[in-house]
Amino acid sequence: MASPGDKKASEKTPVLLMSIVRKLLSSSDVIQREEEKKKLEKSYHESDRRLDNMVTDHLTDLTSIIQSFSKISSRISTSQEKIRAIKDNLQSCKNLLHCKRDELRKLWIEGVENKTIFAMLDDVEKVKDVSEKLRGHMERKQYLSCTELIVSSLSVLENNLSDVAALKETKDELYVKREELYELLIDELNRQIYVKSTSSVVKGFQRQGSLRQSQNQAKVSYLRLALKNSAQFSEGLAAEEEALRSLMSADLAAISKPQQVVEDQNLDPDGNPLDFLAILVQSLALLKRLPDAAESLRTRIKPGLLAIVQRASQQVADSAYMEGEDLGQVQQPQFLLELLELIFKQFRIVAQVHAVILANIQRIKNHMSSLGDFSLYDSSEVWNAIQSVLQLLLSDYLDIRNSAGSQPLQTASLDDTNVDIAAYFLKKRPARLKKFPLFRFDSSSHAISMNSYLREQRQEYYGSGDILNGRDNVDGAPGKILYVCRLCASNITVIYIPLQNFLCEIETAMKVQPGSLALQVFLKEFVRDIYLGQVQSNIENNIYMSTKGTFDAKQLADSHTQREMGVHKPLLHHTVIVARSLQDLCDLMSDLPDYAEQFLNMICKILQDYLVVCNSAYQAFVTPNSDEKRVISANWVKDDDINRFLRSLPNWQNLKEESQEVSMSEEDLRAMNFKESSILTSNLSSGESLIPQSEIIGDVSQLRTLGNLCESTEWFSLRILNFASSLKSHGPIYILSPPERAATSQGKALKDFSVSDNTVQTLQSLAQHFQDLSELCLMVLHLEVRVHCFHHLLQISQYHAEYHGVIDKMEPDENVTRLNKDLCSIEEIMQQNVIPKKFKYIFEGLGHLVSTILINSSQFLKRINENGIKKMCRNIFAVQQCLTNITANRESDLDHARQYYELLYQSTDEIIISVLQNGPHFTELEYVHLLELISRSHLPGKARYDVGLVADTGVQRMRELFAKTKKV
DSSP states (O other): OOOHHHHHHHHHHHHHHHHHHHHHHHOOOHHHHHHHHHHHHHHHHHHHHHHHHHHHHTHHHHHHHHHHHHHHHHHHHHHHHHHHHHHHHHHHHHHHHHHSHHHHHHHHHHHHHHHHHHHHHHHHHHHHTHHHHHHHHHHTTOHHHHHHHHHHHHHHHHTTTTTOGGGHHHHHHHHHHHHHHHHHHHHHHHHIIIIITTHHHHHTOOOOOTTSOOSOTTOOOHHHHHHHTOHHHHHHHHHHHHHHHHHHTOOHHHHHSOOOOOOOTTSOGGGOHHHHHHHHHHHHHHTTOHHHHHHHHHHTHHHHHHHHHHHHHHHHHHHHHHTTOOTTTSOOTHHHHHHHHHHHHHHHHHHHHHHHHHHHHHHHHHHOGGGOOOOOOOHHHHHHHHHHHHHHHHHHHTTHHHHHHHSOSSOOOTTOTTOOGGGGGSOOOOOOOOOOOSOOGGGSHHHHHHHHHHHHHHHHHHHTTHHHHTOOOOSSOOOOOOOSSOOOGGGHHHHHHHHHHHHHHHHHHHTOOTTOSHHHHHHHHHIIIIIHHHHHHHHHHHHHHHHTTSOOTTOBOOHHHHHHHTOSSOOBHHHHHHHHHHHHHHHHHHHSGGGHHHHHHHHHHHHHHHHHHHHHHHHHHHOOSTTOOOOHHHHHHHSHHHHHHHHHSHHHHHHHOSSSOOOOOHHHHHHHHHHHHHHHHHHHOOSSOOOOGGGSOOOHHHHHHHHHHHHHHHHHHHHHHHHHHHHHHTSEEOSSOGGGOSSSOOOEEOOSOOOOHHHHHHHHHHHHHHHHHHHHHHHHHHHHHHHHHHHHHGGGGGOGGGGSOSSOOOSOOHHHHHHHHHHHHHHHHHHHHSOHHHHHHHHTTHHHHHHHHHHHHGGGOOOOOHHHHHHHHHHHHHHHHHHHHHHSSOOTHHHHHHHHHHGGGSOHHHHHHHHHHHOOSSOHHHHHHHHHHHHHHTOTTSOOOOHHHHHHHHHHHHHHHHHHHHHO
16 A cells, blocks of 8 residues: 555656656757756656665565466456356347247246145145144143144144145144143143142141140051152152242242243253243243133132142041041141141142242233233232132131021120129029030931041042142042041131231232231131130030039049149139139130230139139138128137237248248247137136037038138139239240149240230239138138137036036046047048148147136136046046147147146145245136135035135135235
């Protein structure tokens, strides 16, 4: 390529030559011409030199250019010759064509016809092999290839081969194949939705047996054992679980975007469910049946879900059967819980598969205008169908039809103050029994035989592996569902919380307001309108049946219940029944937390009514007659001063100590007994008025029942306090602690339920009322035993002849005998019905009281002789022996009484001298009564003085002696 300098030089050269020529022509001088010539020659030599230099510098390039120019020149010459030859040939062809134009046209037409025939023959060959190719594609589940083949073949038959009459049967066959393919695609979609996608959940199902004890521990499910021992099963299950994870984590937005669906014929279609679903939807789109497919999927949602319920029910039933459980023996709602958990897992998968399918349909709908506009169902319809199926299932398992039919027309509210449970403990006429169905046919021999036959048929069906392989029919409505537990409204307690959690998932998926789902409304109406009333009715009937409509205080809990409650003394049967009823309500508070407040109100109402019942029973015990006059012990306990005095004594403080009781010294014990005996003696010891039989509890069985009421109310109070504490701390709530529960389940914590302080205080107040009643009963027993002593021993002074008679009778006084018999009976009853600490409290200090009563009775004896003194000592010994057997102590206080009466063997002077020498062993008043009795009795061996004079003199001397002692 020339440089810019060369271009400028080449442009100046003609101008330079023209100027030289003009100079030569205009110049007439030879010399001037010669100079111009020399300049020209010099320029020429300069140019020649420059040219040689340039040639020398660009010799290689110049050589290659010359060679290339030579080749191009030769090729151009050759091409010119060829063109010239072609031109000659075309000219000759033109001349020839003008000569044979018709013949050539005919040959061209024949060529076109032959070409068309050959293409049609190729199409016929392809159509002829379509059936075989379709069979191969269907066997390998290559539905997209199969669809493309049918669509292309029908396109050929409807266009190019439309006029071939011989292919009409083939065309009709392909039409049939197309319809079969459509049905196959729909069936495959339903299989993917309801069977294949959930197969890993079904295969991996393992029943949890923590809530029950299997009847045969060595018996293991043969099906499960075979599956566990199969390596192929384990690998297949792992692959299916991986596919399920990819399906559940699918990005629906990415699926909805435009993309090309390609079928890999070398891979298993079931290995990647996302691609397989996209292929199925794309195949339906190619068939132009996507609108019909969407409608078909919509209509098969509910039958498919029911089929899942049926298979899951059979799975749970077979698992229970193979492990030795009998579904018809007892109520086992945990099987229903397992069934629902299995169903929930599958329903979640079904909803996700529907969402994936809808995303693929939406993608095709947006980018294939040939399909037109058609309506599409959404995920909300799937979730609504799930709710509908669950509602049908729950309607059966909750036995709503029979439960609603057996409910009374009017059910009292749980917190209605007019409802009086105490009325069930009162005597009443037998109420007319409610009319219930006499029998049902579901447990008849015919029904059992039919169920056994269906079970065997299903076991054979399942044993063939159809369910595990997914070959299940979801077309029509499923058959009769096998129930995994008894139909009962109480099944709601086990499934309520898991069901509510699943409904929260549905709320999130449907993006609706909380509590607005149809199934939630159904559950609320069932619990509110049916179950709560049924619970109240069951508790009332339970209490009524346990007491037969009356407060039977003599009916005690059996030994099995006693061991179950962990108590060592009998409890009242109705107390245990009420406690268990309250525990059932506690369980319901945990099982149905949304209705915890209603159940808590019912608990408080039952406690209030039962407190009234227990108080009424106590009043009946302490008021044996109809004149509403209490026994003496009850009147004393009601007295605030005496009640406060008894509670201030050390033995009461020891009783309330939960740890080991504090041991008291002998002096402290005697001082305590002296205080109590002094108070009681000052109130009851009177020679003019004895204690009538009507003012004591003479029936020992009533004392036993009073002891049972004492133990029962104290135990019940502790249970209520534990319940109130658990409510306040939000821990596991229970009335009966786990060792006392009939059921094996532990107490459950109540979440998201705040208990007001007023409610806790109400429960604590009720517990304190029961504790107060227990303490009241114990005090009555404590005082009643002492009143019995007064009742019997005060009568001794009424039989004067027994103590100054001539005959020395060896038997104790009959009043003492009755007292001993009475005390032994009470001891036997109390030992069986109250704890040792209370038993000790009842009988402790009784010896000191008896000693005080006997010593104080001396003032009411008119006369006594040596036989009477011996008889009194025998009385004291008999009582001492009886009390020693009861308390396991020697009761040395009665030795004090015996020593007192033995002083009667001495004269007045001897007694006074003894007091001077040894000090007083008795009180001044007791010595005075003793001296007066000696004076009245004229005992033999004593000097006979004027009775009044001797008595006054002895008493005066004794008082002077005590006065001096006090001064000292």
